[in-house]
Amino acid sequence: MKCWLTTLTAALSLNVAANDLILDHNLAYQLTESLTVEVGQRLAGSEADARAVAWAEQKFNQLGYDKVWTEPFNMQYWERGQASLTVSAPFKQSLVVTALGGSIATPVDGINAQVVMFDSLEQLKAAAPAQVKNKIVFINKGMGKDKLGSFYGAVVGARATGAIEAAKLGAKAIVIRSVGTSINRFAHTGMMRYSDEVERIPAAAISVPDALQLAKMLKLKPELSLQLNMQNKLPGTVTSYNVIAEITGSKYPEEIVLIGAHLDSWDEGTGALDDGAGVGIVMATAALLKQQARPERTVRVVLFGNEEGGLIGARAYAAKHAANLSNHVFASESDFGAGLIWRLDTGFGEKSLAFGRKLQEKLAPFGVTMGDNTASGGPDISVLKAQGVPVVSLQQDGTDYFDYHHTPNDTLDKIDPAKLQQNLQVWLTTITTIANSQIDLRK
Amino acid sequence: MKCWLTTLTAALSLNVAANDLILDHNLAYQLTESLTVEVGQRLAGSEADARAVAWAEQKFNQLGYDKVWTEPFNMQYWERGQASLTVSAPFKQSLVVTALGGSIATPVDGINAQVVMFDSLEQLKAAAPAQVKNKIVFINKGMGKDKLGSFYGAVVGARATGAIEAAKLGAKAIVIRSVGTSINRFAHTGMMRYSDEVERIPAAAISVPDALQLAKMLKLKPELSLQLNMQNKLPGTVTSYNVIAEITGSKYPEEIVLIGAHLDSWDEGTGALDDGAGVGIVMATAALLKQQARPERTVRVVLFGNEEGGLIGARAYAAKHAANLSNHVFASESDFGAGLIWRLDTGFGEKSLAFGRKLQEKLAPFGVTMGDNTASGGPDISVLKAQGVPVVSLQQDGTDYFDYHHTPNDTLDKIDPAKLQQNLQVWLTTITTIANSQIDLRK
Numbered sequence A, B: 001m002k003c004w005l006t007t008l009t010a011a012l013s014l015n016v017a018a019n020d021l022i023l024d025h026n027l028a029y030q031l032t033e034s035l036t037v038e039v040g041q042r043l044a045g046s047e048a049d050a051r052a053v054a055w056a057e058q059k060f061n062q063l064g065y066d067k068v069w070t071e072p073f074n075m076q077y078w079e080r081g082q083a084s085l086t087v088s089a090p091f092k093q094s095l096v097v098t099a100l101g102g103s104i105a106t107p108v109d110g111i112n113a114q115v116v117m118f119d120s121l122e123q124l125k126a127a128a129p130a131q132v133k134n135k136i137v138f139i140n141k142g143m144g145k146d147k148l149g150s151f152y153g154a155v156v157g158a159r160a161t162g163a164i165e166a167a168k169l170g171a172k173a174i175v176i177r178s179v180g181t182s183i184n185r186f187a188h189t190g191m192m193r194y195s196d197e198v199e200r201i202p203a204a205a206i207s208v209p210d211a212l213q214l215a216k217m218l219k220l221k222p223e224l225s226l227q228l229n230m231q232n233k234l235p236g237t238v239t240s241y242n243v244i245a246e247i248t249g250s251k252y253p254e255e256i257v258l259i260g261a262h263l264d265s266w267d268e269g270t271g272a273l274d275d276g277a278g279v280g281i282v283m284a285t286a287a288l289l290k291q292q293a294r295p296e297r298t299v300r301v302v303l304f305g306n307e308e309g310g311l312i313g314a315r316a317y318a319a320k321h322a323a324n325l326s327n328h329v330f331a332s333e334s335d336f337g338a339g340l341i342w343r344l345d346t347g348f349g350e351k352s353l354a355f356g357r358k359l360q361e362k363l364a365p366f367g368v369t370m371g372d373n374t375a376s377g378g379p380d381i382s383v384l385k386a387q388g389v390p391v392v393s394l395q396q397d398g399t400d401y402f403d404y405h406h407t408p409n410d411t412l413d414k415i416d417p418a419k420l421q422q423n424l425q426v427w428l429t430t431i432t433t434i435a436n437s438q439i440d441l442r443k
Helices: A005-015 A027-038 A047-062 A121-125 A152-168 A208-220 A272-292 A312-320 A322-327 A350-366 A381-385 A417-435 B005-015 B027-038 B047-062 B121-125 B152-168 B208-220 B272-292 B312-320 B322-327 B350-366 B381-385 B417-435
Strands: A067-079 A083-087 A093-095 A097-099 A111-118 A136-139 A173-177 A203-206 A225-230 A233-247 A252-262 A297-304 A328-333 A341-347 A391-396 B067-079 B083-087 B093-095 B097-099 B111-118 B136-139 B173-177 B203-206 B225-230 B233-247 B252-262 B297-304 B328-333 B341-347 B391-396
Touching (some): A027 A047, A027 A272, A027 B208, A047 A067, A067 A312, A083 A203, A097 A225, A111 A121, A111 A173, A121 A136, A121 A152, A136 A208, A136 A225, A173 A225, A203 A208, A233 A272, A252 A272, A252 A322, A252 A381, A272 A297, A272 A417, A297 A312, A312 A322, A322 A328, A328 A381, A341 A350, A341 A417, A350 A417, A381 A391, B027 B047, B027 B272, B027 B417, B047 B067, B097 B225, B111 B208, B136 B152, B136 B208, B203 B208, B233 B312, B252 B322, B252 B417, B272 B297, B297 B312, B328 B381, B328 B417, B381 B391, B391 B417
Parallel strands (some): A173 A203, A252 A297, A252 A328, A328 A391, B111 B136, B252 B297, B252 B328, B328 B391
Antiparallel strands (some): A067 A233, A083 A225, A097 A203, A111 A225, B067 B233, B083 B093, B083 B225, B097 B203, B111 B225, B233 B297
16 A cells, blocks of 8 residues: 655645635636646546645645545555557558556557447347457447436446456457547546456547547458557555545534535546536635635535545545434535536425525526436435435536546636636535525435 | 558558449548548558558549559658656646657657746747756747638747757757647647757647646746657658649640649548548549540649658659649649638739639639639649749638647548538639630749
């Protein structure tokens, strides 16, 4: 296990003076900028992740939070190596490829095998082993766009479990069309899984233009081969951290209003949309809340570690706080980019729906409509929701989110500061309302 | 010197049956698709360039051209190696970087030096040596957008001659903000030059988001260092080819109406916009012209080699044909992407301006307006224009051209087939008119 924290906190503290924060409505953007510029990518378990943890502690202190602490958890560290994918003669050329998170490496000399294309994970599952055996599977499924990102679910299965299904049929590797909505030539990474029942095979994604290109080649010459080489590493168990800070409640300090985001990011962009913006929004919300007036309930901000690896920090938080989750009167996460919030979804008990409606009325001036009562609260918060914690989802417009998500193109310049201000206003109104009420939102 | 041609022609001929061409108004797109899918990138002097030459010969023959031949020329071959650029502590992170074409390599261990930022090449030129000595120069100049791409000229100087100016002041290397108009995270390559008068230093470009990021870091900490590593190779002299084909004129076979594009491309995209589209347009134009009726003058299509390296094929063509350039009654090139043609610019003698106006009237139904009489004819054709050959520029809408130009994102999916059809119609009308006239367009 490694711990980079001690030395890095010292290194980072050099920059405090250069980057003072101003507690105004641009604070969410200031924080997002600071995190993405000064730390950049922060792959869970990496040296950069440790720098992000140090950054978060420092900023919480700078912002005047009453308590700031970290909670360690163990995780399996995965590190990207070089990756290349080449089409064989007669169309010899390189495609833009990225390893999926968690994928094993290929042998040092790579894997050279004929490719077999499927339109979807379902079509792969229905294939005969003879079609797939000793080949590289290529799943070429496109993704649609909407505000809620609801097409993600239909395509992400190939990323998550494609390697398992392909290996069952004897494939040597799997390459998927990127789970994304842009025709810019970026490959989209993200977590994949293995099963102990079947062999582990390397898994990668190619950009949408490269998927279109490969499909055209296969139409001309179905017996094409691919040469895949990826040198990812799985060094073992390391420690990462949830970073937690509180504004202590004036009247009901034991009642916790939890707001969260995740501090880790994938390693190819700077994680501005996923989830630097969320980090900025929730850190700014409680800081501005205290500036207005100390809330009656305690407002706790949790920056979860290793969300991308499978909600590892969120599960550690839920386990550690299992005994007092009944004190968590509310939870919500910002983790869907930096678009305008347009809908309030609740996950309340039936008796509190009227409260939800009144909350939405307060948010209406910011353009927020009423949604349904099936909110998850966000990826990390869904773990708490499963334990009975009431939640809301402040739904952001995610129409363009999957143009950038999990690609090298997720960078600060994709964020409109004005939209982040709207997010902050909506969060501040929401959390002010809940933290100064005595409402019991449970089912 | 290498020649890949003989073996590769045989390899390529396997695909003829799979990819038959249909002589219709979609022909330009069919050809662009075939070139970019079946060959892909075709860096001048590379094995892929030789495959592109073989592809072009084969397609000209398939299209029923009367004569097809190649003309060899020598060139200095430059090959990209791996490239990386890392910012030092406390903001340790990698930036998206690409070597500029022609740049030497760094030492194997790279160059580590403090960075000094300038807003423009002019600002660098005005700097004192003490500001620059032993540092890595960073030129951070943005680029505007318009139909004509007229902002290119104001920023490309830093790419072309930045290494010379930086070396004069003792810099160890130069990194420029990409010459491009997109905030997508692609670095823009392109040719750079050295001078025999000053030391050669490595030259690279970073993407626009990375340039914005680096500028923000420098504001926080002006004494940042960069670690640049590039392993480009300059293996020496190789042979490349112009590929030439003709439809022989029925009445004036010795009078040559030359239309061109360049066959080579940069190596990171598939060269769809630059200049696969141009190749498709001009190859299709003469093929459809012959299908309608044999022209009175000879129509010669020249696919120039190594345009990107500095019009090397165009200069070889002009040198080889110097004795009979007076027979070249007209020349024009398509090399500005795949946008709609919106303006006819001429480079005619004064006495032929009325002819130009009549030509524009024929093109007006396609949305083409009248421009001025200062046309270059296109990059390669400018070499012929300098020798007195009359030209036109069929100006394409290049508003988005520099979003993709010289980046990995220059791929087929960026081309709208309908717009390519309009291009083909305009070219066909223009060349039909000129090849069936006896007009002398010279100054």
